[in-house]
Amino acid sequence: MGSTRNTALEEWMAEHGYSSNSLAEAVNHALIQVTGKHGGLDGSSIRDWKAGRVSWPKTATRKALENVTGLPVSALGFAPRGRTSATSMPQEVADMKRRTLVGGIAAAVAVVSSAPGTGRRRLGMSDVDRLQQRFAEIIASDHRHGGQLDIEQRASALADQALILQNSGSATQRVRSSLYASAAAFRSSAMWAAIDGRRFDAAKTHMREAQALAEMSGEQTIKFRIWSHAGTLYRHTGRPADALAANDVARNLHLTRRDPLFASLGLAREGAIHGAAQDPAGTRRAFGQAQETMMRANPADERPVWMLGFYDQAELDSLAQSAYLALGDYPTAEFHGHRCLANLRSHMVRSSAITTTRIAHAQLAQGMADVATATATKVPTDAATQHARVNRMLQEFGAALRAQAAGSSAVQAWSEHVATWRTPA
Structure with a gap:
C-alpha cells in the first residue's frame, strides 16, 4: 500500500506560514535545545513527513517538533507504524485554530x-x-x-x-x-x-x-518601528496623507522625546513622505530637523538591534536621496546618494544596490547618459535580478535611457549588460 499524506501537518504548516525549508530550520534549532546538537533536517525531510513516507520521526526529532508547534505529534498526523493517527483533532488543536x-x-x-x-x-x-x-x-x-x-x-x-x-x-x-x-x-x-x-x-x-x-x-521601541514602517508602506503605495498620519503615530511616542536618534529617524521618514507628496518646503524642513536632531543623539545610549543596525548618517542620506529624486531635484539627490555610499556600512548590501540605482537615475535625468549607464552597471547581478524594488528601478532606468538616448553607445552598453543577467530563479 502507498503512503497516506499527512494532511494534519500540511494544514498546520499552511496556517502558520511554514515552508518545508523554514520548518526544517525551526526543528533543527529546537534540536539544539533537546540534544545539544544541530539537527540534519532539510526541506526534503519535511516533504517526506507530509507525503507520509516518514510516519514516526525519531524520539528527539518528535520532541523538537512538539517544542516548535506546541502540540503532541499525534495531533500533527504522526503515528507509529501499525497504528493510525486520531481522525479527529484533539481539543488543543481546535483551541489553536x-x-x-x-x-x-x-x-x-x-x-x-x-x-x-x-x-x-x-x-x-x-x-x-x-x-x-x-x-x-x-x-x-x-x-x-x-x-x-x-x-x-x-x-x-x-x-x-x-x-x-x-x-x-x-x-x-x-x-x-x-x-x-x-x-x-x-x-x-x-x-x-x-x-x-x-x-x-x-x-x-x-x-x-x-x-x-x-x-x-x-514596548515603545517596537511600536515606533511598526508605525514608522506603516508610513513607509503607505508612501510606497501612493497614500501620502496616510503615510504622514502613520509616521506621526511613531513620532508622537514618548520615546522620541527621550532619544533624539528615534526623533531623527521619524523626521527623516517624514521628509521622504513630503518628497513623494511633492512638497519641497516640507522636505527641506524635515531633513534639516532630522540632521540637527541626529547630532544631539548619544551613541552610547542603549538601543534595539534593529535601530543600531541601520539608522545612521548613511540612512538619513538615503531617505533624502529618495525624497529629492521624487521632487525632481536631481543634483541634490545625486549628492545625497554619493554621501550615503561614502558612509554606508559594509553589511548594508541591499541599501548599496538601491542607492547606486537611484544615483544612476539622477545622473540620467541630468543628461549624463554614459555616466549613468556606468553607474547602473555597478549594481550586483543578484540584486538587479532578485530584489523586486531594485529590479523595477533598473527596468525604469533602461526605459528612460532608451527614450533619452536612442541609438547611442550608452543604450548599446546597457543592453549588453542586461543580457549578461541570469534569469531570476
Missing part, C-alpha cells in the same frame, strides 16, 4: 498548557534572549538580501514560535511583555520584507498583526 482578537486584529495563539504530557515550565529572560538572537539573524539577512520571500516567511514563523512559547509556561509580567515584543518584532520584519519585495497586500496583513502584538507588549 481560534483567534484572539486584539482591537479587531487576529493574532494566532496556540494553547499548549493543556496538551497531554506537556508540563508547564517557568519562562525566563533566557528564553527571550534566544529569540532575540534569531531576530538579529533576521535583521542581518535583511541587510544582505532584503525583500526576499524567504526572509518574510522565516520572520513570520518565528513570530508564531514566540507566541507558542508565550503559552507554554508561567512567567513574570516582564517576561510576558518581552515575549510579545519579540513576536511583534518578528512580525514587523516580515512586514518590512514584504514592503521591500513589493508584496503590499501581505505587508498590510503583517502590519495589523504586528500592531496588535506591540500593543500587548507595551
Whole structure:
C-alpha cells in the first residue's frame, strides 16, 4: 500500500506560514535545545513527513517538533507504524485554530498548557534572549538580501514560535511583555520584507498583526518601528496623507522625546513622505530637523538591534536621496546618494544596490547618459535580478535611457549588460 499524506501537518504548516525549508530550520534549532546538537533536517525531510513516507520521526526529532508547534505529534498526523493517527483533532488543536482578537486584529495563539504530557515550565529572560538572537539573524539577512520571500516567511514563523512559547509556561509580567515584543518584532520584519519585495497586500496583513502584538507588549521601541514602517508602506503605495498620519503615530511616542536618534529617524521618514507628496518646503524642513536632531543623539545610549543596525548618517542620506529624486531635484539627490555610499556600512548590501540605482537615475535625468549607464552597471547581478524594488528601478532606468538616448553607445552598453543577467530563479 502507498503512503497516506499527512494532511494534519500540511494544514498546520499552511496556517502558520511554514515552508518545508523554514520548518526544517525551526526543528533543527529546537534540536539544539533537546540534544545539544544541530539537527540534519532539510526541506526534503519535511516533504517526506507530509507525503507520509516518514510516519514516526525519531524520539528527539518528535520532541523538537512538539517544542516548535506546541502540540503532541499525534495531533500533527504522526503515528507509529501499525497504528493510525486520531481522525479527529484533539481539543488543543481546535483551541489553536481560534483567534484572539486584539482591537479587531487576529493574532494566532496556540494553547499548549493543556496538551497531554506537556508540563508547564517557568519562562525566563533566557528564553527571550534566544529569540532575540534569531531576530538579529533576521535583521542581518535583511541587510544582505532584503525583500526576499524567504526572509518574510522565516520572520513570520518565528513570530508564531514566540507566541507558542508565550503559552507554554508561567512567567513574570516582564517576561510576558518581552515575549510579545519579540513576536511583534518578528512580525514587523516580515512586514518590512514584504514592503521591500513589493508584496503590499501581505505587508498590510503583517502590519495589523504586528500592531496588535506591540500593543500587548507595551514596548515603545517596537511600536515606533511598526508605525514608522506603516508610513513607509503607505508612501510606497501612493497614500501620502496616510503615510504622514502613520509616521506621526511613531513620532508622537514618548520615546522620541527621550532619544533624539528615534526623533531623527521619524523626521527623516517624514521628509521622504513630503518628497513623494511633492512638497519641497516640507522636505527641506524635515531633513534639516532630522540632521540637527541626529547630532544631539548619544551613541552610547542603549538601543534595539534593529535601530543600531541601520539608522545612521548613511540612512538619513538615503531617505533624502529618495525624497529629492521624487521632487525632481536631481543634483541634490545625486549628492545625497554619493554621501550615503561614502558612509554606508559594509553589511548594508541591499541599501548599496538601491542607492547606486537611484544615483544612476539622477545622473540620467541630468543628461549624463554614459555616466549613468556606468553607474547602473555597478549594481550586483543578484540584486538587479532578485530584489523586486531594485529590479523595477533598473527596468525604469533602461526605459528612460532608451527614450533619452536612442541609438547611442550608452543604450548599446546597457543592453549588453542586461543580457549578461541570469534569469531570476
